[in-house]
Amino acid sequence: MNDKYEACKVLLTTCSNCKIDENILIVTDPTSFEVAKLMWDAMGEYKNKSIVMMDERTMHGQDPNKVVAGAMAKADVIFGCTKFSLFHSQARRDAVAGGARFVNMVDYSVEMLEKGGLYCDFESIGKICTSIAKKLEGGKTCHITTASGSDFTCSIADRAPNPQYARSLVSGASSSPPDVECATCAVEGTGDGIVYIDGSIPHPELGLITDQIKLTIKKGLIVDITGGDQAQKLKRIMKEFNDPNVYNVGEIGLGLNPMCELNGRMLEDEGCGGTVHFGCGDNRGFGGIVASAYHLDMVFKNPTLTVDGKVILDEGKIV
Template sequence: MKPRKRAGEEPPAAVAAAMKKADVVIVPVSYSITHTHAVKDAAAAGARIIVMTDFTPEVMMHGGIEADFDQIKPTCIAVAKALEDANEIHVTSPGGTDLTFKTGGRRGNALYCVVEKGQFSTIPTIEANTTPIEGTAEGVIVCDASIPYLGIGLVDEPVICKVEKGFITDIQGGRAAEILKKDLASHGDKNSYNIAELGIGLNPKCRMCGIMLEDEGVLGTCHIGIGTSLTLGGVTKAPCHYDLIMWHPTIVADGKVIFDKDKPLV
């Protein structure tokens, strides 16, 4: 297919139909189609899906791809279960993040680069994630690591997002903040501002380098996804899905610390 114009854009109907009938789907694309109905529907039909967004030869040879996926699998599953079992999650970071949201009843997703029937995983990131219940997120997100979309990559100044009733209501910062603010406004859709995901990086081999599927897996980080949540267990479809990555978070689920700065505690 022709490259999509932006992350989160649906593939052509013929491609989506082929994905639903396939046993295995490999997705080497320049703009992510992970958060689309096409991927959700293909997984629901039983496909095993491997996502390779924005891959380069370097990513194929070094960094996160060198991890022992089978060895990390049990930890990833345990963190995902801790997220799934929680009713309320509180995320803080040394950079200033202080975000709470409800997640009772939402599934936890373990993405460890090995997929069974009906699953998808992004390579080489290893992460556990979940989706907030719409409208419940409150607080502040401070992204001080990377926004690996829109040509931003590593941030040179923290991006500070105020969150009210499940949506980003204000964005402050330098160059990266202005790019993000302009792009979100261009969609003309409130759902672009939706707090869609908490993802926890668990790959000790991933490097913070400005490439999405490396950055999001870095052990010692978490990311808050904004926009579409439907492929992860939420109900929101937006024109986009972007991740705001921060360093050394502390993540508390129902009063219990499950991740502390650079290590899982489950």
């Protein structure tokens, strides 16, 4: 185990380049307060730090209350240390549009500060992320298969790649360390096929998948969810959102961090090398046009992914 404060320092320096006199804000909630307090303790030398606690949201992408959103709008650097992600919230969009740097620390555990993806070589992996983005640039058709039977095709025409380096170093930047990934976005209405989710779905009722879930996708929407108990839970959860847009398959993210391991927590799982995840629901952060209060990620292992016939991932390995 590493010293957990070492990871806090990585977040304050490598991942955000915090300056001593900047206005630094930690947004947290009761579930995540233990990690937020460790970050606070690690900020001893930062003289303009603040921490604000709010009630927990009920799903990723929901906005904080107006008081918290107002504080975010005034900050130079924001650490979103919350149970559910603020990344797809309007408050985060508004804050970074105003020049803030946002670091997403959704669903962190103390263990994540002691080992795992935060101890990677962010600079070296960043170069790989850039190379993947170049391969996605200008692509028209994305095709994904897995040994378990997944076979999915969609258009990514005119959708710019979205490399995530897990570092927020410039004004307006957002990141989610240790999630190093490069994402693209399925054009609405074009996704078709079958995908077996066998990695994780970072939601409190699901986490690591023990009985693979079959998604049937037609014209860009999940039209059927089948499998065992976890499939039935997913079906119920998505239905309870009461928003037809949550069934939209938008983000297609390629995990690139070799030090991440699937553990049911969003940022380790999304960044886990050798995986791809679908982000369902809101896709505006990836160049799409579907608005939703929800964004749910579903991770599957060892995919083969091609763009216009060129192999980018071969059973999870970068080509």
